[in-house]
Amino acid sequence: MARLTVNGSARNVDVDPATPLLWALREQIGLTGTKYGCGVAQCGACTVHVDGAPVRSCVMPVSAVEGKRITTIEGLAVNGVLTRVQKAWLDHEVPQCGYCQSGMIMAVTALLKDKPRPTDADIDAAITNICRCGTFQQVREAIHAAAKG
Amino acid sequence: MLIDTPKVSRRAFLIGSAAAGGGLVLGLRLPFGPEPARAADGAPEITAWVVIRPDDTVVIRIARSEMGQGTLTGLAQLVAEELECDWGKVTTEYPTPGQNVARKRVWGDFSTGGSRGIRESQLYVRQGGAAARMMLVQAAANGWGVPAAECSAASSVITHAPSGRKTTYGKVAEAAARLPQPQAKEIRLKDPKDWKLIGKPVKRLDTLDKLTGKQVYGADLKLPGMLNAAIKDSPVTGGRVKSFDAAKVAGMKGVRKVVQVGETGVAVIADTWWQAKVALDALPIVWDDGPHAKVSSAGIAAVLKEGLDAPEAFVANQAGDVKAGLAGGAKKLVAEYAYPYQNHATMEPMNATARYTPERCEVWVPTQNGEAAFAATLAASGLPADKCEVYKIHLGGGFGRRGGFHDYVTQAVLIARQMPGVPVKLLWSREEDMIHGRYHPITQCRMSAALDASGNLSALHMRISGQSILASVRPEALQKGRDPVVFQGLNPGGEFGFGYTVPNLLIDHAMRNPHILPGFWRGVNVNQNAIYVECFMDELAQAAGVDPLEFRRRLMTKHPKHLAVLNAVAERAGWGKPAPRGVHRGLAQMMAFGSYVAACAEVSVADGNKVKVHRIVCATDPGYVVNPAQVERQIAGSFVYGLSALFDQECTVKDGRIEQDNFHSYNSMRIAQMPKVESILMPSGGFWGGVGEPTICVAAPAVLNAFAAATGKRIRSFPLKNHGIQLV
Ligand code: FES
Ligand code: FES
Numbered sequence: 001m002a003r004l005t006v007n008g009s010a011r012n013v014d015v016d017p018a019t020p021l022l023w024a025l026r027e028q029i030g031l032t033g034t035k036y037g038c039g040v041a042q043c044g045a046c047t048v049h050v051d052g053a054p055v056r057s058c059v060m061p062v063s064a065v066e067g068k069r070i071t072t073i074e075g076l077a078v079n080g081v082l083t084r085v086q087k088a089w090l091d092h093e094v095p096q097c098g099y100c101q102s103g104m105i106m107a108v109t110a111l112l113k114d115k116p117r118p119t120d121a122d123i124d125a126a127i128t129n130i131c132r133c134g135t136f137q138q139v140r141e142a143i144h145a146a147a148k149g
Numbered sequence: 150m151l152i153d154t155p156k157v158s159r160r161a162f163l164i165g166s167a168a169a170g171g172g173l174v175l176g177l178r179l180p181f182g183p184e185p186a187r188a189a190d191g192a193p194e195i196t197a198w199v200v201i202r203p204d205d206t207v208v209i210r211i212a213r214s215e216m217g218q219g220t221l222t223g224l225a226q227l228v229a230e231e232l233e234c235d236w237g238k239v240t241t242e243y244p245t246p247g248q249n250v251a252r253k254r255v256w257g258d259f260s261t262g263g264s265r266g267i268r269e270s271q272l273y274v275r276q277g278g279a280a281a282r283m284m285l286v287q288a289a290a291n292g293w294g295v296p297a298a299e300c301s302a303a304s305s306v307i308t309h310a311p312s313g314r315k316t317t318y319g320k321v322a323e324a325a326a327r328l329p330q331p332q333a334k335e336i337r338l339k340d341p342k343d344w345k346l347i348g349k350p351v352k353r354l355d356t357l358d359k360l361t362g363k364q365v366y367g368a369d370l371k372l373p374g375m376l377n378a379a380i381k382d383s384p385v386t387g388g389r390v391k392s393f394d395a396a397k398v399a400g401m402k403g404v405r406k407v408v409q410v411g412e413t414g415v416a417v418i419a420d421t422w423w424q425a426k427v428a429l430d431a432l433p434i435v436w437d438d439g440p441h442a443k444v445s446s447a448g449i450a451a452v453l454k455e456g457l458d459a460p461e462a463f464v465a466n467q468a469g470d471v472k473a474g475l476a477g478g479a480k481k482l483v484a485e486y487a488y489p490y491q492n493h494a495t496m497e498p499m500n501a502t503a504r505y506t507p508e509r510c511e512v513w514v515p516t517q518n519g520e521a522a523f524a525a526t527l528a529a530s531g532l533p534a535d536k537c538e539v540y541k542i543h544l545g546g547g548f549g550r551r552g553g554f555h556d557y558v559t560q561a562v563l564i565a566r567q568m569p570g571v572p573v574k575l576l577w578s579r580e581e582d583m584i585h586g587r588y589h590p591i592t593q594c595r596m597s598a599a600l601d602a603s604g605n606l607s608a609l610h611m612r613i614s615g616q617s618i619l620a621s622v623r624p625e626a627l628q629k630g631r632d633p634v635v636f637q638g639l640n641p642g643g644e645f646g647f648g649y650t651v652p653n654l655l656i657d658h659a660m661r662n663p664h665i666l667p668g669f670w671r672g673v674n675v676n677q678n679a680i681y682v683e684c685f686m687d688e689l690a691q692a693a694g695v696d697p698l699e700f701r702r703r704l705m706t707k708h709p710k711h712l713a714v715l716n717a718v719a720e721r722a723g724w725g726k727p728a729p730r731g732v733h734r735g736l737a738q739m740m741a742f743g744s745y746v747a748a749c750a751e752v753s754v755a756d757g758n759k760v761k762v763h764r765i766v767c768a769t770d771p772g773y774v775v776n777p778a779q780v781e782r783q784i785a786g787s788f789v790y791g792l793s794a795l796f797d798q799e800c801t802v803k804d805g806r807i808e809q810d811n812f813h814s815y816n817s818m819r820i821a822q823m824p825k826v827e828s829i830l831m832p833s834g835g836f837w838g839g840v841g842e843p844t845i846c847v848a849a850p851a852v853l854n855a856f857a858a859a860t861g862k863r864i865r866s867f868p869l870k871n872h873g874i875q876l877v
Binding site: 033100130134 | 217353356360368377402422493497544548785811820823
């Protein structure tokens with residue numbers, strides 16, 4: 001049994017402590033917005049925030065995040081009000097299939113907290129998520145738009 | 150080594166095996182069917198494509214699959230254009246394959262591949278929208294007792310101008326649904342110049358849920374009482390399960406059952422997928438690797454190489470006398486190329502959920518072809534069509550992997566049959582997905598050409614040796630043994646027409662089919678064909694001492710649409726004018742999937758191997774553009790797919806199996822490597838071309854030509870990482 005704080009709520013999950021956070025979120029807590037892409041910290045589809053920092057949840061055992069604040073894609077918009085990153089994503093129509101976009105949005109949200117006006121070089125260094133549909137051109141535009149407004 | 154080498158003389162047998170189709174008897178494609186039905190919520194169906202709710206909501210039925218390419222929005226635009234409905238009230242739904250069969254294929258083809266989603270259904274979906282509008286207007290006119298000709302419709306409102314009366318679609322929908330449907334010949338579609346919605350960059354209908362985690366993909370599906378399965382299939386195609394020791398994992402947490410899946414797979418069914426995967430990894434399995442256990446990449450390459458000289462080959466394009474032309478030229482040039490196996494690597498790994506009882510089998514699956522998934526369900530369940538159903542779930546990418554092959558559906562049903570009544574979700578691990586692809590086929594190519602005394606191309610022999618997709622996937626579609634898909638971009642005409650006139654020409658294919666299963670891929674064969682042709686064109690231009698644009702233009706006078714896109718990129722990129730310091734340009738053009746595409750890449754190279762692609766200017770003429778914003782996104786995305794393939798992607802074979810099993814060994818480019826893409830959309834009208842795939846093929850040759858301009862080096866085997874060259 002592990003005690004997790006997810007999107008502000010305390011949750012008890014009955015899993016082996018080595019279980020990756022990704023699967024506890026998806027299968028025990030039912031938050032499937034966080035995606036499985038590779039399972040080995042390569043693609044970023046599973047990115048969530050742990051105490052505000054972006055983490056690839058597919059390689060993060062639940063035992064390591066007990067007592068920490070976990071935020072998933074479902075925890076960004078409050079009462080249906082989109083965050084500025086989500087709004088920029090909507091305005092710039094970033095998603096194609098959308099499967100990578102939860103992780104992309106979580107990574108970008110963390111970047112903008114760190115660097116409110118990121119340069120292209122900042123973006124290149126911080127955003128290493130894979131998008132097989134190839135939305136990078138719109139991702140970059142939307143990041144700059146979100147930073148501006 | 151076992152490699153299938155069909156001879157031209159085998160044609161009779163290959164045609165004779167045509168019966169091995171999908172299992173569905175496919176009827177005629179009709180714009181709308183005989184028995185209209187209500188929507189699930191009871192709202193009236195006007196035509197098969199249009200349901201109108203009393204609150205004026207318009208539900209547009211979409212038969213093709215949305216996998217990110219925007220086809221759902223584009224198809225809705227086509228219907229709505231003719232329906233004259235309020236775009237703000239449009240939603241969409243997928244009819245199911247079972248309904249399509251029950252209604253004599255009223256929605257036509259569900260297959261979503263080959264960039265066909267819009268271009269092959271545009272006519273009948275527009276007719277479906279127009280017919281619904283006519284019926285709604287007629288119903289309003291009947292209610293008012295006036296001739297329909299005096300009424301008009303706009304934005305879901307019907308107006309009788311002489312009396313000033315108005316009503317809405319929602320109010321007359323019930324009456325309209327009872328009217329007879331007009332015949333196709335009574336329907337007059339709008340002139341393209343009157344389009345208000347087609348050609349506009351309206352927002353996609355499916356964005357919001359992808360931003361909040363709400364969008365349900367196949368991998369996310371939850372059903373009451375559902376269990377989860379993880380699977381390992383024989384790592385070598387042609388191998389099978391010898392034995393496995395279920396007792397070793399039976400006591401592990403959450404494990405419900407360990408099952409064999411057909412002859413070739415073993416699955417663990419558990420409460421959660423993670424539990425299933427952990428148990429599967431601990432499960433001892435003994436494989437019989439079968440007849441291909443010794444095959445290696447080197448062995449395959451040797452067989453393909455032999456095909457470059459083979460006396461027998463299937464011919465696609467021929468003019469003059471190539472032998473004489475090559476012998477008589479003033480200058481001769483020969484170059485050999487090789488292109489590898491590649492995986493689709495959709496972000497969402499393959500998956501399907503199935504529930505089976507002897508009375509009914511249901512499958513939930515992200516698929517590019519609901520009907521093919523349905524056929525797989527029928528075959529694996531052994532149940533007739535009226536006892537099966539498939540529900541299409543949103544796809545986390547397709548790129549061809551989820552179109553023709555539904556191995557994961559077959560597996561899911563075979564697993565569910567061993568847990569009757571319980572829904573079981575089968576999800577492949579990334580590793581399973583990587584080593585059980587339906588790979589972009591492998592080929593080699595020899596280009597032999599002669600230039601005449603004035604530096605013009607007088608003879609060209611293009612010999613392709615390698616794998617046929619159709620021979621593996623749809624042998625019934627071979628044409629006298631010949632696989633036409635091999636020749637994408639190289640045909641004398643049609644939707645993959647060759648853009649050059651060469652007086653003595655031969656383009657042919659020696660078919661060599663290794664055991665690795667090939668499949669359609671985004672762009673597929675046009676990708677390497679464009680490299681072979683367009684890189685060689687640059688080599689020839691150089692040998693002739695002629696500018697590459699000018700060299701091409703001389704061969705393109707009879708191909709004005711090919712030439713128009715090439716000229717457009719050259720002009721926008723400033724071809725012939727100095728590039729920024731250290732930057733070099735490369736060109737490429739091709740026709741694919743009915744569209745004309747060209748690109749000019751601007752590249753700089755550091756230390757001889759670090760390639761920065763600064764900018765790519767791309768032009769496309771797809772005839773008509775339905776949604777320019779989505780077309781631009783497909784184009785930009787195509788460069789990500791194409792450049793990842795060029796620089797990094799190769800699946801190699803060792804001991805009969807694919808070696809790359811995750812993104813660390815099968816990389817995909819990141820945002821830092823993304824060039825700035827400038828799209829020029831130049832629809833010339835009169836034809837409908839695709840947009841999801843054509844552009845990929847010009848990505849690689851344009852960059853390779855720019856790389857050669859920068860370094861003087863011609864790389865002819867791929868990916869570039871094998872030569873120590875990186876995309877930075
Ligand atoms: S699933 Fe975690 S990084 Fe890919
Ligand atoms: S939008 Fe499809 S993988 Fe990124």
